[in-house]
Amino acid sequence: MxxxxxxxxxxxxxxxxxxxxxxxxxxxxxxxxxxxxxxxxxxxxxxxxxxxxxxxxxxxxxxxxxxxxxxxxxxxxxxxxxxxxxxxxxxxxxxxxxxxxxxxxxxxxxxxxxxxGESLAAYALTEAGSGSDSAAMRTTARRGDDEYVLDGSKRFITNASVASVYTVFAKTDPEAGHPGISAFVVEADTPGFEVARLEPKMGISGSTTGELLFDDARIPAANLLGDEGEGFKIAMRVLDRSRPGVAAQGLGIAQGATDYALEYARTRETMGKPIAEHQLVAAKLADMETACEAARGLLYRFGRMVDEGASEAELTKASAMAKLYCTDTAMWVTTEAVQVLGGYGYIKEYPVERMMRDAKITQIYEGTNEIQRLVIAREMLKESRAFLLAGVG
Ligand SMILES: Cc1cc2nc3c(=O)[nH]c(=O)nc-3n(C[C@H](O)[C@H](O)[C@H](O)COP(=O)(O)OP(=O)(O)OC[C@H]3O[C@@H](n4cnc5c(N)ncnc54)[C@H](O)[C@@H]3O)c2cc1C
Known part of the structure; x- marks a missing residue:
């Protein structure tokens, strides 16, 4: 076994x-x-x-x-x-x-x-003018008697038009930065809420990515999550736990591309032997497999940390590292897989072409990999390691 x-x-x-x-x-x-x-x-x-x-x-x-x-x-x-x-x-x-x-x-x-699965969900943080800088959001939520009134828009929202439940972040205090943001559940049939358009994209083509509009959209006060002003904290706690989902998607794409390239290289022959036996191709396969396994180590470690009750503070860095490494691996490995297939890798008849296009988004959404690097470095700077250097000359 x-x-x-x-x-x-x-x-x-x-x-x-x-x-x-x-x-x-x-x-x-x-x-x-x-x-x-x-x-x-x-x-x-x-x-x-x-x-x-x-x-x-x-x-x-x-x-x-x-x-x-x-x-x-x-x-x-x-x-x-x-x-x-x-x-x-x-x-x-x-x-x-x-x-x-x-x-x-x-x-x-x-x-x-x-x-x-009766309902599908979506998460709406990004706006046209606020992606990495989510505190710059402009969507507002005004408190009424037993309701909040939402006005504004969200951009690039996955599952737009297919979700029935949207987690939406909006400013209950438009003048404040992070502390002005609150989190709400908006149901798809809310009057004043609509999906304005869906974006054509490079990859993940079957997934919907859309713009949400809120025009005097009235939602029950009972749909506020946590307290007013806690939205930014909630958004970040969510991302700490959800980014590994994107990491898992990236790792899956990378492993799928590696498996496909391996089988192709076993049977495609040039100069009298399978291309897998040419050392430059063999080295690519070895590097692809090693990167996938290293990525899996970071990803599964995160899963175990949650399952064994690690603190939220510890999850931030582990989550960002898994997302960063798995998704950079996805992009690099799928590009190599296309190379292993040569011209066949570039045409749609072979799945590595799709895998390479699909891989790209994993480096961008749920916080770009530049942002993941900032998060990891910020967490590192909170750590004290001076004692490890004691006596080092
Ligand atoms: C297909 C798709 C699906 C998505 N799904 C969702 C969703 O379901 N929900 C949702 O809320 N959002 C979603 N997004 C939005 C996505 O999370 C954002 O696009 C992403 O966070 C980047 O924001 P931005 O596009 O505004 O880029 P910007 O923030 O404008 O960044 C542009 C570039 O500058 C870099 N950059 C920005 N700030 C810094 C900095 N401080 N230091 C170094 N580099 C920096 C970025 O890394 C990037 O390379 C989706 C996007 C796409 C394309």
């Missing part, structure tokens, strides 16, 4: 997800990419097999199997289809604010439908 990082129970679930991904999703991946249509059939498949439940606790209708296994599921699906892997990652992203900051009543109202 090969040595495995996962327990027998975890392997059983991983293998179930792997089988579904290979047998049911892989044959659809090229079509999803070409059609640019959201794959509702994949959502249905996840619903039927209880895959959304992997992201939720038992008390909310989930499996309670933990973060590591949720990341493994995203990795397995992303190996064959990054758009489908993203459906799971964004279900987590869009649900996390309710999990982390929602009251019992809010959790009971929203989480069971998200755990079954």
């Amino acid at each position: 090969p040595w495995e990082q996962l327990s027998d129970d975890q392997l059983e679930i991983r293998d179930l997800v792997r089988t579904i991904a290979r047998e049911r999703i892989a044959p659809r991946a090229a079509e999803i990419d070409a059609s640019h249509e959201f794959p509702w059939d994949v959502v249905e498949l996840f619903r039927e097999h209880g895959i959304f439940g992997l992201l939720f606790d038992e008390r909310h209708g989930g499996t309670g199997t933990g973060t590591l296994l949720a990341l493994v599921a995203i990795e397995e699906v992303s190996k064959v289809c990054a758009t489908s892997g993203l459906i799971l990652a964004v279900q987590e992203l869009g649900s996390l604010a309710v999990k982390l900051a929602g009251s019992e009543e809010q959790q009971a109202r929203f989480l069971p439908k998200l755990a079954s």
Whole structure:
């Protein structure tokens, strides 16, 4: 038996997800990419097999199997289809604010439908003028009697038009920076809320990315998450836990591309032998595999940290490192995979072309990799290591 990082129970679930991904999703991946249509059939498949439940606790209708296994599921699906892997990652992203900051009543109202997949979720932080600098947001939430009135817009929101529950960040105090931001749940049928347009994109073509408009959109005061002014903290706590979902997507894409390039290199012959036996190609395969395994080490470590109760402060750096390394690996490895296939790598008949386009976004969303580097360095500067240098000449 090969040595495995996962327990027998975890392997059983991983293998179930792997089988579904290979047998049911892989044959659809090229079509999803070409059609640019959201794959509702994949959502249905996840619903039927209880895959959304992997992201939720038992008390909310989930499996309670933990973060590591949720990341493994995203990795397995992303190996064959990054758009489908993203459906799971964004279900987590869009649900996390309710999990982390929602009251019992809010959790009971929203989480069971998200755990079954009856509802899909979205997370709306970015605006046209505020991406990396989220405190510069302009969307406002004015308090009324029993309601908040939202005005403004959000840009680049994944699952726009397919989600029924949106976590939205808006300023309850427009003059303040971070402390002026609050978090809300906005339901898709809220009057005054609409999805204005969907963006055509380089990759993850089946995923919707849209602009949200709020024009006097009235939501119940009961949909405020946490207290007024806590929104920025909630947004960052969510990202600490959700970024590894993007890391898992990146790792899945990278491993999928490595596996494909390996099989291709085994059978494609030049100069009388399989290209895998040419040392320059063999070295590429070795470097691709090593990068994937190193990335997996960071990702699974994060999953174990959450499952074993690590403090939130510790998660920030571990999450940013996993996101940074897994997604830089995705971009680099998929570019190498295209190279291993030569001209065939560049044409759409072969999946590494799609994988390379899909990989790019993982370096950008949920905080660009420049921002991840800033976060990691900031956390490092909080650490005191002087004692490690004692006596070093
Ligand atoms: C397909 C897609 C899906 C997305 N899904 C979502 C979603 O579901 N929810 C959501 O809220 N957002 C989403 N986003 C938005 C995404 O998170 C932002 O695009 C991203 O955070 C970068 O913000 P920006 O595009 O405004 O770039 P900017 O912030 O304008 O950055 C431009 C460049 O400058 C760099 N930069 C900026 N500030 C610094 C700095 N201080 N130091 C060094 N470099 C810096 C950046 O790294 C980047 O290279 C999505 C975006 C895309 C394209």
